[in-house]
Amino acid sequence: MRDQILTQAKRIVVKIGSSLIASRASGLRPDQIERLAGEIGALRAGGREVLIVSSGAIVSGIKKLGLKDYPKTLPVKQAAAAVGQSRLMWAYEKAFERLGIQVAQILLTHQDLADRRRFLNARYTLAALIGFGVLPIINENDTVAVDEIRVGDNDTLAGEVAHLVDADLLVILSDVDGLYTEDPRKNPAATLIPVIPEITGNIEHRAGASSTFEGTGGMATKVRAAKKVGEYGVPTLIVNGERAGLLPAVLAGEPGGSLFLARERRLTSRKHWIAFTLRPRGQVHLDQGAVDALAQRGKSLLASGITGVTGHFEAGDPVVCLDPDGKEFAKGLVNFSSDALNRVKGLKTQDIQQQLGPQEYEEVIHRDNLVIL
Numbered sequence: 001m002r003d004q005i006l007t008q009a010k011r012i013v014v015k016i017g018s019s020l021i022a023s024r025a026s027g028l029r030p031d032q033i034e035r036l037a038g039e040i041g042a043l044r045a046g047g048r049e050v051l052i053v054s055s056g057a058i059v060s061g062i063k064k065l066g067l068k069d070y071p072k073t074l075p076v077k078q079a080a081a082a083v084g085q086s087r088l089m090w091a092y093e094k095a096f097e098r099l100g101i102q103v104a105q106i107l108l109t110h111q112d113l114a115d116r117r118r119f120l121n122a123r124y125t126l127a128a129l130i131g132f133g134v135l136p137i138i139n140e141n142d143t144v145a146v147d148e149i150r151v152g153d154n155d156t157l158a159g160e161v162a163h164l165v166d167a168d169l170l171v172i173l174s175d176v177d178g179l180y181t182e183d184p185r186k187n188p189a190a191t192l193i194p195v196i197p198e199i200t201g202n203i204e205h206r207a208g209a210s211s212t213f214e215g216t217g218g219m220a221t222k223v224r225a226a227k228k229v230g231e232y233g234v235p236t237l238i239v240n241g242e243r244a245g246l247l248p249a250v251l252a253g254e255p256g257g258s259l260f261l262a263r264e265r266r267l268t269s270r271k272h273w274i275a276f277t278l279r280p281r282g283q284v285h286l287d288q289g290a291v292d293a294l295a296q297r298g299k300s301l302l303a304s305g306i307t308g309v310t311g312h313f314e315a316g317d318p319v320v321c322l323d324p325d326g327k328e329f330a331k332g333l334v335n336f337s338s339d340a341l342n343r344v345k346g347l348k349t350q351d352i353q354q355q356l357g358p359q360e361y362e363e364v365i366h367r368d369n370l371v372i373l
Ligand SMILES: Nc1ncnc2c1ncn2[C@@H]1O[C@H](COP(=O)(O)OP(=O)(O)O)[C@@H](O)[C@H]1O
Pocket: 016, 017, 018, 019, 020, 055, 173, 174, 175, 176, 178, 179, 180, 181, 182, 183, 184, 185, 206, 207, 208, 209, 210, 211, 212, 214, 215, 216, 217, 218, 219, 220
């Protein structure tokens, strides 16, 4: 199964971490970019479609601005990203131009993904670029991404892009051979985990934070990204990008890296987007009857099953549904604000109008906008 997944993946999102192509000492590492461009060019020549999610703007900008430390304030971090992103794209442009490959820059924030119209627009633009045979190079739009709209790390962004383009495989190139039983930099006795079955159990405890100046997400964000795209039927390969030739070798079926197997796709793109892209604005607490109606009988959520509301949200916002034990078991787009729900929770549908007047919707969350997690 491993060989089939790796050798037959047609559309591949390749995430390139900062530590592979940039360093505190030298800024960008053009030799690494050229080497990786050659390997990716060979994959394309072999018939694969590749999109790159590349880090490295901030580290490159730190060097270019002559900063001594990693920026502590957002404006300086964004200035470094702005200065570094142009250098990063220039290096990719040059490296791929030698191979006769055109590249395109795509900068995204969480806001571009959380708005359905903008999400679909990004999908169509990437599809158009792929159709032209162009190699999209994607990064977070760090220069404008303030906290509430920031994706935060490129492992997460790469997972979102894999969903956006219906990738067959997400490849995360890092500075380690894959997922170890614990951080190998901290415990040399840690061992590599070559295959991680469909991720239902909790393996995040093995994945720690970054331990390098250049890195941001660490292994924790990589495992989380693998888990999210695995829910959409996309497997993830984490492999050491420092080792020349390893990426094409592993994609040809040679041993190496950690492969996270995916579950059979059970969600449409829109439901996956609701479940895994949108950030909930509040919580709706349900009684057991409502939990059974939603989870067992595929019903919409009605006010009568609601026992409590947490947070402030507006109609149309994403919320999570908690069972009587407080466990998140569903997520959806709510048709009523938190204020309105606090007035009608527990009421029969026919009594809602007395409280709120005529309403466009009966359901608090319609089945079509609800995902059982
Ligand atoms: N269980 C683990 N297995 C492998 N690496 C781990 C683990 N836990 C933490 N790490 C750390 O995660 C780092 C890779 O993440 P990061 O530094 O963000 O690199 P990148 O820039 O490629 O994203 C490794 O260098 C390692 O120190």
